[in-house]
Amino acid sequence: MQQLTALYVRYTGEEPASIAQIPGAGSNRQYFRFVGNNGESIVGVIGTSRDENHAFIYLDRHFMLRRLPVPRVLAVSDDELRYLQTDLGHTSLYDAISGGREAGGRYNQKEQQLLVSAIRELPNFQMRGARGLDWNNCYPQPEFDEESVLFDLNYFKYCFLKATGLDFHELKLEANFRMFAKDLTAESGESFLYRDFQARNIMLDSDGNPYFIDFQGGRKGPYYYDLASFLWQASAHYSFKLRRRLVYEYYDALKQYTEVPSVRHFVNRLSLFVLFRLLQVLGAYGFRGYFERKKHFLDSIQPAMDNLRELLKMSSGMFPYPYLMDMLRRLTELPQFTQIEKPAMSRADGYKTTDSKVYEAHPQDGPATFSKYDGKGPLVVRVNSFSYRNGIPDDPSGNGGGYVFDCRSTHNPGRYEPYKKLTGLDEPVIRFLEDDGEILSFLEHVYKLADHHVTRYLQRGFTSLMFSFGCTGGQHRSVYSAQHLAEHIHQKFGIEVQLEHREQHIRQVLNAKN
Structure with a gap:
């Protein structure tokens, strides 16, 4: 911390008026907000990997040249383990749409518009960000390939699947994994694959415009991955109708930057990456939750399993991996992932009998309705x-x-x-x-x-x-x-x-x- 403060003093020429640590999520990186005597703030970052920091610093400077919405790196320590960047404020997209998330996926019009703005900006970032980029600076590898897919699938197998106690035939599953990896990498991707594109990694300025952070794990790869990562985020609870709208918005925006495939082909390819992303995050939740015992990740397992269950239900016969599909269906039926509904109270219990499903949202529900008092002035x-x-x-x-x-x-x-x-x-x-x-x-x-x-x-x-x-x-x-x-x-x-x-x-x- 002393070295980061020294970097701040060297860059600004003064001691900070205050320093506050910014809460992190799953990363080992530490973030601090430095406030100067003039009230202006700068974010300081301490990383544990020089290579990871180098990737972020290189990518950030490349994206700044492309005039993409990212923070600007201001100063870097000699060992590249610490750096300063512009402060994008306190409001992430994740925070801004918390109301709809906490309401079980009933996002109001303002929240939906924020989602649309972010998803339409993504193709600009992916396609323009890839132009002239030296992929050798990416961390930990320059490109999305079969080897990286198999690594993530085995991460799911060892860190999540085995921990559930489900019985499965490892050789049959491995054969399907290899077919799956081959299909995922069948089309060359010429875009920048963000890899961790999620609402927590999008900051909003005072006008609601999105800025992207934490892209240090990015690499060359297919654009479907980031769309699947964003729309099938476990805790977001996006309705079928909202997901469909956001897929269309992305597809429409993508046309401005590259030649796009047919809608049918696009949706079929996207489905492959949705399945892959769900297995990938379950592997991460298994490691962070079952092994590291971090509550946030343990709490995220059930929503992720609900997403997987929904995908299996809607994609019958779509995926040509019979053993993998059968194993995943058995996985979703395990007791620990099956939510037991409480029976309705009877009159004998002293309460009025009621149907416990009266207020349960339909998967294809639209947005919530609005009151005549909405938006009539400041609160x-x-x-x-x-x-x-x-x-x-x-x-x-x-x-x-x-x-x-x-x-x-x-x-x-x-x-x-x-x-x-x-x-x-x-x-x-x-x-x-x-x-x-x-x-x-x-x-x-x-x-x-x-x-x-x-x-x-x-x-x-x-x-x-x-x-x-x-x-x-x-x-x-x-x-x-x-x-x-x-x-x-x-x-x-x-x-x-x-x-x-x-x-x-x-x-x-x-x-x-x-």
Whole structure:
């Protein structure tokens, strides 16, 4: 870290005002955000492999010459294990579409448009990025070939398949693997194969334009691979209809850069790479999950198996690898990958009998419907403190009042004489509540709930949201809580927050940041 900081000082001529580590995902690379005294930020990277870093640095400089949307490498250490790059901000495509992902794949119009923009930019990156590129700089190899395919298929076999306990004939499976590898590499690929093209590796600028990162594993190869990698991401839950639209958008954009095959041929080739990509990610999830015990990858196994099950169901007879197909079908039927549906409650259970599948999405469902209130203006959040003696505050927007939190379970400073005439805005009360700690634990849960709700309201284009905190007198605990939530939301989201401590007759507006 000292060497990375020294590189920053050498490049900028000053010590950083602050340094914060940026959370990583599956990579061993470490990322840090350096902020200068002028407020400008730069991202510093520490890698464990010089060759991998060299590949990224070379590719980045090549893509910059092609005017492709990537971060710019600013400075590199002599050993190439550390470098600085421009900061593309905090918002990845993965973050921006989290609402639709968490809603089980019901992406709204704004989220779908972000996906379309990213997928239409991909052919530009693949085809123009390949022009004049010296493939010998790629890591760990310059080209997608049979050997690399077999490596990934065996990675699936040893790191995932064997760990499930499924019985299979290894020689028959190996024979099908070799046929599969030959078919995948039957057409020469003249494009840049990103290899890890996924929503986490796409950053968005303030206008929603995509920028690509983490392409150091790229090489020469077929363009189908990246499309399959993106659209069959395990946790994305893209519907059949949305996938079909995005495949069309990609196919249409690809025509601008190269001669394209017929739609039938394109779809058939794409299906091969979808199957390959699903096996490849299961191998990675098996190693990272079963062996390294990383929760994110363990949680990703079931969605990946659901994708595999769906592909097998839709592609009956499509793939000429009978033993592999039979083995994969048996794999999807293993108990650990079969989600057991809970039976509906009966009246004898004390609940109304209902069909547990009423709200289950159909695989070919379209996007969610939209409210007449969507997109009518900026979101304004109202935060109130009140006394339960005087009733819960009215919601002037007519939406019904939002969240109401009861603070009366926390320690009450109003019971003690020194605090009786003070409020939750006064320093002695603040110290009392924070030293006690109960209110901090209470608000920690409130913040998580509020953050998710505000994020979704911003994504949906809603205009009004209200949070209210009540206590006995509307003087101490509720005032403290309302004040802190209002400041938290304003600081994190930069939107207008209208704050009212009703019983104290205090109103405050935290204006939206421009």
